[in-house]
Each structure stands twice: as structure tokens, then as C-alpha cells.
Amino acid sequence: MTITEIKKVPRLDQVNDLQGKIVFMRVDFNVPVKNGRVVENFRIKSALSSIEHIIKRDGRVILASHLGRPEGKYNKKLSLNPVYLELRKLMPRQNVLFWDKDISQISKKDLAALEAGDVVLLENLRFNSGEDKNSVSFARKLAALADIYVNEAFSFSHRKAASIDAITNLLSACVGLKFFEEVSNLGKLIKPRRPAIGIIGGIKVETKLPLMERLLPSYDFFLIGGVAANVFFKALGYEIGGSLVNHGNLKQAEEILKKFGDKIILPKDVLIWEEKENIVISRQVTNDKDIVYKKNQMILDVGRNTVKDFSKYIRSAKTIIWNGPMGQTEDPRFRKGTALLAEAIAKRSKGAPFGAVGGGETIEALNRIKMLKDMDFVSTGGGAMLDFLTDYKKFPGLAAVLRKNKN
Numbered sequence: 001m002t003i004t005e006i007k008k009v010p011r012l013d014q015v016n017d018l019q020g021k022i023v024f025m026r027v028d029f030n031v032p033v034k035n036g037r038v039v040e041n042f043r044i045k046s047a048l049s050s051i052e053h054i055i056k057r058d059g060r061v062i063l064a065s066h067l068g069r070p071e072g073k074y075n076k077k078l079s080l081n082p083v084y085l086e087l088r089k090l091m092p093r094q095n096v097l098f099w100d101k102d103i104s105q106i107s108k109k110d111l112a113a114l115e116a117g118d119v120v121l122l123e124n125l126r127f128n129s130g131e132d133k134n135s136v137s138f139a140r141k142l143a144a145l146a147d148i149y150v151n152e153a154f155s156f157s158h159r160k161a162a163s164i165d166a167i168t169n170l171l172s173a174c175v176g177l178k179f180f181e182e183v184s185n186l187g188k189l190i191k192p193r194r195p196a197i198g199i200i201g202g203i204k205v206e207t208k209l210p211l212m213e214r215l216l217p218s219y220d221f222f223l224i225g226g227v228a229a230n231v232f233f234k235a236l237g238y239e240i241g242g243s244l245v246n247h248g249n250l251k252q253a254e255e256i257l258k259k260f261g262d263k264i265i266l267p268k269d270v271l272i273w274e275e276k277e278n279i280v281i282s283r284q285v286t287n288d289k290d291i292v293y294k295k296n297q298m299i300l301d302v303g304r305n306t307v308k309d310f311s312k313y314i315r316s317a318k319t320i321i322w323n324g325p326m327g328q329t330e331d332p333r334f335r336k337g338t339a340l341l342a343e344a345i346a347k348r349s350k351g352a353p354f355g356a357v358g359g360g361e362t363i364e365a366l367n368r369i370k371m372l373k374d375m376d377f378v379s380t381g382g383g384a385m386l387d388f389l390t391d392y393k394k395f396p397g398l399a400a401v402l403r404k405n406k407n
Helices: 003-007 042-046 048-056 081-090 108-112 136-143 177-190 205-218 226-235 247-263 304-316 336-349 360-368 383-390 396-406
Strands: 022-027 060-064 096-099 119-122 148-152 172-175 196-200 221-224 269-274 279-284 290-292 297-302 319-323 354-358
Touching: 003 177, 022 048, 042 048, 042 081, 048 060, 048 148, 048 177, 081 096, 081 119, 148 177, 148 396, 172 177, 172 396, 177 205, 177 319, 177 354, 177 383, 196 205, 196 304, 205 221, 205 226, 205 247, 205 319, 205 383, 221 226, 221 247, 221 304, 226 247, 226 297, 269 290, 269 304, 290 297, 297 304, 297 336, 304 336, 319 336, 319 383, 336 354, 336 360, 354 360
Parallel strands: 022 060, 022 148, 060 119, 096 119, 148 172, 196 221, 196 319, 319 354
Antiparallel strands: 269 279, 269 297
């Protein structure tokens, strides 16, 4: 993405007059909730700068988000009430309200009661089937609540929902401060400074292989761990036992290896969990292609030799993109590969080189090892980050705002 294209994106801090205005802000508060409490609030905190920007200018804020997949029906377990309670903790000086009514039941009287600086969180948008259907009629109900639309939900903007797409045809539209930060920073990864290194791990391989195909022509190497490594190992004919692998991705992995095999760097050693004995085994990856030969054994992390090898590539990089942990970091026995790799990136990513990480799995893993703050830029998006980098011109949330401002 070019600097000229980035400058054309309309953003919240360019809106001249917010005093007395009601701003409908689409946020992504689809955060993990357990026992009625938010357990990870990264995405909520990411929206605060835009909310506070409006408050300081005497605007009124209506926040709208989804949570989970209620399929157009009310589901108490997916209510945004726990998110509201977390938001109140993060904004103790502000009048933060929660409207649990159906959107169609919100009246003009409710809006008239809002004062400058008030913040209202609506109930889960996906309780209405019109949200996921990109319904114009549902978008009209949302737009009727406000004067201005702000998209601060980068991490959900790869979806054409009513609150992302259709609504932009009905209100003056722009992106939030964090959304613009995402566009500005991720844009640097599309035409990177070389040498450029990609690091791919985690579970959802089907969304990551298209990104690799898009970026590999302009990147020097991709370092592969997690389930993605299993797929490439399998494509090369290695025995991987009971390790997780998506067989539907094997053909695409084979094509990538044919085109860019010299740029794909796979683990030199791995940590294997044997279910029957509940033990961890370290094993080298050799030419005999027998990594794992028992069905009750699974590859769950990269080994120390792999980290040393990957670190050599990282040290020379001027651009680094990382999506997905190297192992099953929920288990302390399989965190070390991700932790050591994060240390290598942190040492190199500050200063002249630029390093960006993204994806829910990656953020959770970095939180576990207390290294999230050591990254240059952390994207709020997982699938959204991948879709934006794969084809930013068709990215729904950005395309909708740009389309509105061309009209």
C-alpha cells in the first residue's frame, strides 16, 4: 500500500466538528469471556483512543459490536454485558451506559437523554440476523441513531456486515485512530524493506497459505512452525504421526514449495508429545523423513536448534511479519519455542527494522510470556490482518469508507 493511498483514507481526527454530535462507532469487542468476565481486553483497550477523542470534543458515542455467533437470536451467554462492565473499569471517570434493548426498540427519547461525553454500548449486533446479512434495512436502523459513522473494528472489517458495509452509504463515514494505525503499519508489510522475513505458525493454515503466496515474491524467507509446518512436512512426504494437519491444504502447500521452495524454512528439530506415556520427546528432522511414526505422538513445538536457525534470519531482517505461535502455548511445556523466537524478534525489531505481529493466537501467546509490549506493532486483527495483506483493495471495511468518500 502506497503512502498516497494511505493519505486518502478518511479518519476520525480529520472530522472538524464533533460537538453535540452522536457518533456511531463500530468496534470489535468480540473478546474472550469466561464465567461472566472478560479475560483478555486488548481489543477493548485499542478502541479507547478514538472514544476519548470524541469525548474531549463534546461528542456522544454509541458503541456497537458483536460477540460470538448467536445466529440472529438472543443468547444470554453472548450478551455484551460483561464487556460493558470491563469498559466501565477502563473508563472510570466517564458515564458509560449499556442499552440491552433490541435496536428497533431504541427511541428518540433515549437519544435525547444522552449528554456530551456519554458513552453507550449497544447489545450484541448479531442478535439481529440483518447484521451478518449486510441488510440495508438493519443498517438504516443503526444509522438512524447517529450523525457520523466511525469504523474502529479493523479486526472484523474483512466481513461485509451491515455495521461495516451497508451503513457507510447512509452516514458520513471515516475510520478510527486505531484502524488508521493498522492501515499505516500493515501497509509497510506489503512493499517491505528488504531483507523481509515472514513467520507463520498457529492452527488456521487455510488463511495463511494465501498470504504466503501473495507476499513471497517480495519476501526473502518464510519461517514456518505450528500446524503450518506439519502441512509442509506432509507435503514433502514426512511421517508426522498424529500431529494436526489439514489435508485440504496439502495441494496448495505443494504448489508453494514448487514456486518458492528455496524461501520456505522448516524446523530442524521439534518437540513431540506422546499421549500414552504423557512425555515430551525432542527429535531432529532428518532426511529419512521419519519425524513421528506413532499415531499417539504429536508435534507440539519447535526445538532449540530451530530457534537458533530462525534467529539467524531474523537478525538480518529489516521487515518482519509474524502470525501464529510456534507451538501449543496453552501448555507450558510447549511455550519455549514461541518465547525464544519472541525474544529474538524483540531484540531486532526495535529501531530501524520494522516488526509487526497479529492474530488472536499470537497475541494470547505473547501475553502468556509477557512479551506483547516488546513488539513494534501489534495488529488487533487475525483473519483481518491476513485478508488486508492478501488484497487490501478489496478489504470490505476500508473499501466501504473509501467508496462513501468518492460519492
